[in-house]
Amino acid sequence: METATGSTITVAPKPEGIEGAGFFATSLDKVVGLARANSIWPLPFATSCCGIEFMATMASHYDLARFGSERLSFSPRQADLLMVMGTIAKKMGPILRQVYEQMAEPRWVISVGACASSGGIFDTYSVLQGIDRIIPVDVYVPGCPPRPEQIIDGILKIQHLVETESVRRRDSPEYKAMLNKYGME
Amino acid sequence: MQDNQPATDALTTPEEKQYSYLNLGPTHPATHGIFQNVLKMDGEIIMDAEPTVGYIHRAFEKLAERRPFYQITPITDRLNYCSSPINNMGWHMTVEKLLGIEIPKRVQYMRVIIMELARMADHIICNTIIGQDTGATTGFLYLFQMRERIYEIYEEICGARLTTNVGRIGGLERDFSPKCWNLIEKFIVDFPIKFSEFTSLLERNRIFMDRTINCGPISAERALNYSFSGPNLRAAGVDYDVRVMTPYSSYEEFDFVIPVGTNGDTYDRFMVRQEEMWQSLSIIKQAIEKIKKEPAGVYSAKVPEYCLPPKEEVYNDMEALIYHFKIVMGETEIPKGEVYHCVEGGNGELGFYLISDGGRTPFRLQFRRPCFIYYQAYPEMIKGSMLSDAVITMSSMNVIAGELDA
Amino acid sequence: MEGSAQEKTIGILKEKYEDQILHIDTPYDFLTVSLKAEKIIEIIQHLYHHPEGKFQYLTTLCGIHYPDLQQIAVMYQLHSLTTNNRVRLKVFLPEANPVVPTLTPVFSAANWLERETYDFFGVVFEGHPNLKRILNVEDMIIFPMRKEYPLEDQTREDKNDSMFGRD
Numbered sequence: 001m002e003t004a005t006g007s008t009i010t011v012a013p014k015p016e017g018i019e020g021a022g023f024f025a026t027s028l029d030k031v032v033g034l035a036r037a038n039s040i041w042p043l044p045f046a047t048s049c050c051g052i053e054f055m056a057t058m059a060s061h062y063d064l065a066r067f068g069s070e071r072l073s074f075s076p077r078q079a080d081l082l083m084v085m086g087t088i089a090k091k092m093g094p095i096l097r098q099v100y101e102q103m104a105e106p107r108w109v110i111s112v113g114a115c116a117s118s119g120g121i122f123d124t125y126s127v128l129q130g131i132d133r134i135i136p137v138d139v140y141v142p143g144c145p146p147r148p149e150q151i152i153d154g155i156l157k158i159q160h161l162v163e164t165e166s167v168r169r170r171d172s173p174e175y176k177a178m179l180n181k182y183g184m185e
Numbered sequence: 186m187q188d189n190q191p192a193t194d195a196l197t198t199p200e201e202k203q204y205s206y207l208n209l210g211p212t213h214p215a216t217h218g219i220f221q222n223v224l225k226m227d228g229e230i231i232m233d234a235e236p237t238v239g240y241i242h243r244a245f246e247k248l249a250e251r252r253p254f255y256q257i258t259p260i261t262d263r264l265n266y267c268s269s270p271i272n273n274m275g276w277h278m279t280v281e282k283l284l285g286i287e288i289p290k291r292v293q294y295m296r297v298i299i300m301e302l303a304r305m306a307d308h309i310i311c312n313t314i315i316g317q318d319t320g321a322t323t324g325f326l327y328l329f330q331m332r333e334r335i336y337e338i339y340e341e342i343c344g345a346r347l348t349t350n351v352g353r354i355g356g357l358e359r360d361f362s363p364k365c366w367n368l369i370e371k372f373i374v375d376f377p378i379k380f381s382e383f384t385s386l387l388e389r390n391r392i393f394m395d396r397t398i399n400c401g402p403i404s405a406e407r408a409l410n411y412s413f414s415g416p417n418l419r420a421a422g423v424d425y426d427v428r429v430m431t432p433y434s435s436y437e438e439f440d441f442v443i444p445v446g447t448n449g450d451t452y453d454r455f456m457v458r459q460e461e462m463w464q465s466l467s468i469i470k471q472a473i474e475k476i477k478k479e480p481a482g483v484y485s486a487k488v489p490e491y492c493l494p495p496k497e498e499v500y501n502d503m504e505a506l507i508y509h510f511k512i513v514m515g516e517t518e519i520p521k522g523e524v525y526h527c528v529e530g531g532n533g534e535l536g537f538y539l540i541s542d543g544g545r546t547p548f549r550l551q552f553r554r555p556c557f558i559y560y561q562a563y564p565e566m567i568k569g570s571m572l573s574d575a576v577i578t579m580s581s582m583n584v585i586a587g588e589l590d591a
Numbered sequence: 592m593e594g595s596a597q598e599k600t601i602g603i604l605k606e607k608y609e610d611q612i613l614h615i616d617t618p619y620d621f622l623t624v625s626l627k628a629e630k631i632i633e634i635i636q637h638l639y640h641h642p643e644g645k646f647q648y649l650t651t652l653c654g655i656h657y658p659d660l661q662q663i664a665v666m667y668q669l670h671s672l673t674t675n676n677r678v679r680l681k682v683f684l685p686e687a688n689p690v691v692p693t694l695t696p697v698f699s700a701a702n703w704l705e706r707e708t709y710d711f712f713g714v715v716f717e718g719h720p721n722l723k724r725i726l727n728v729e730d731m732i733i734f735p736m737r738k739e740y741p742l743e744d745q746t747r748e749d750k751n752d753s754m755f756g757r758d
Contacts, residue, residue: 047218048263048266049262049263049587052266052310055310056333059326059330060330089242091727092219122248123744124244124742124743126726145347145348242727247742283619411698412650430675522619523619523621525621525677538651538668540655551651553650558700558704559700561702
């Protein structure tokens with residue numbers, strides 16, 4: 001599609017399906033996945049340095065809005081994606097968990113940076129050694145801090161997960177067992 | 186309704202007055218970092234605040250006691266991560282003071298360039314966030330492009346954007362490349378244009394001024410009693426700047442003005458930072474002129490036992506290999522001693538109090554973290570103001586969570 | 592110039608509190624005075640109000656643990672913005688029972704710095720308005736900056752200590 005200024009706009013590619021005059025048929029999974037993947041509302045849980053790189057990702061130069069995620073949801077109840085950026089100290093752990101529990105299904109978690117993923121260089125008494133000890137994580141982004149390109153790559157990986165996820169996954173016994181492992185219902 | 190519920194104001198005494206409590210944080214979009222404040226509110230007026238900190242306590246000081254000296258530089262990066270090069274340089278200068286290393290003038294000027302760029306990056310973040318919190322997102326989007334340009338220069342100098350780990354004990358790891366000089370020259374030309382746009386958007390903007398003037402003020406006496414430093418102290422009218430009072434890295438040779446405010450309110454803090462960015466730009470220009478008069482190609486002091494040699498020498502030269510091994514293993518000779526060195530960080534006097542017992546790691550290293558010290562004045566500053574003023578007061582104080590909690 | 596300013600500061604201290612001084616040193620040109628603990632607040636007040644001293648800016652305050660001496664030192668660093676002089680004062684407290692009066696009546700800035708020192712070293716500042724942990728979780732039972740406590744997180748299982756040179 002051409003705009004008035006001459007730049008091209010690409011729309012998300014359509015999923016596989018049967019097409020004819022006036023109709024397009026595909027499975028529900030794919031339609032839901034398409035819609036979800038391109039309008040992820042992230043909740044930035046920014047605690048330290050990685051949060052500053054996230055600010056750069058959101059700002060004009062890198063512009064996360066290109067991937068349909070410009071609408072930050074600061075309320076966990078309306079968020080799809082929890083972005084944990086920065087060191088999570090043990091004092092902060094219960095709060096992170098509470099935020100995760102407040103999010104509605106389906107929810108995804110991306111752990112940005114070495115600290116959130118594993119504690120990073122801070123193998124100390126006060127730092128939680130990776131957020132996957134208290135909440136499940138879908139995508140890990142390495143780096144200390146990761147460049148904005150890496151954060152965008154993480155978002156794209158999440159988009160891929162969201163797009164290909166079955167609508168019934170969250171009801172499956174495996175998923176429930178996984179949550180139970182973290183002591184959640 | 187009126188019959189069974191009497192009007193509250195008429196019958197209750199002030200002691201029985203009911204207050205509501207509001208928990209602001211630790212994860213709140215308006216706090217830009219993890220700060221928790223339990224606010225005691227009378228309607229929309231804040232009566233009292235109880236800040237809780239430590240949500241990102243990472244035990245820097247304990248960590249520093251277990252790291253060889255050169256490995257502490259990456260820890261200092263993560264103090265005030267908006268201006269990490271200043272922290273790196275501050276730490277290097279502390280160790281150089283302990284070791285008694287004389288740094289060549291050219292390296293000092295190069296450090297000044299890096300530090301002033303860092304100060305600008307720091308102030309850009311703080312001032313655009315004040316704009317953001319008062320509802321002016323445009324400035325944030327405009328000026329962040331210039332911050333990206335500063336990060337490009339950092340990348341050219343050391344390879345990293347945010348947590349730079351730039352320099353070595355004894356100088357810098359390499360000379361500025363021609364591309365780097367090019368980027369700096371271009372930045373000097375472009376910055377005033379973009380910055381003037383930002384300035385014209387906010388500085389004399391009626392809405393912005395009404396919003397920020399007399400918001401979160403602090404008097405000079407109270408600010409000094411709370412040991413404020415940096416732009417926040419200068420906004421209150423005290424011209425204390427470490428660069429002038431205890432010059433380091435040849436700052437005494439530069440010609441610059443310390444801007445001071447009068448009320449210590451949000452607008453003054455904003456304006457002091459704005460002016461400091463112009464001053465930083467002028468300092469960078471002066472430093473470039475000074476470097477031209479110095480012998481080219483010098484980028485570190487001649488202290489091979491502390492400053493890592495270039496890689497090609499390590500592979501071809503026996504002595505360089507030995508030094509490289511010793512430095513990397515942390516087996517360098519460090520004298521016993523006790524030093525304090527301070528630099529003017531992005532938000533105030535950043536001090537390093539180092540006690541060395543001659544071992545491979547510091548015996549004790551305390552970071553004087555400016556925002557940990559001045560953030561305790563926050564309840565006093567917001568008492569009696571509106572909730573929305575508390576938010577911009579916090580963003581104008583430039584409190585960085587990483588530095589606050591160490 | 593520097594020497595005379597330091598001598599002046601020593602003179603101010605000796606005016607009234609000569610018996611309190613244990614040791615005077617100037618490592619790296621920085622006047623460091625070790626003092627007895629009882630009158631430390633009085634001495635700081637004296638430095639604060641003295642017309643030639645005017646040490647009215649508390650730069651920093653911290654604790655230092657000396658396990659060999661079984662002592663914990665509290666370091667106060669003052670700065671006079673009028674004369675641009677700095678002085679470092681130290682008091683040494685027994686490790687088992689470190690108690691020192693609070694500095695908060697003189698400097699509001701001392702509030703959190705003392706809380707931090709309490710949090711890290713367990714130094715009790717008598718008369719402090721709100722002496723509780725500041726950075727660490729409140730139910731912590733150790734004072735982590737004391738040398739005998741380990742740095743590392745004790746719950747990790749993926750690290751083989753012998754490979755990292757730790758015992």
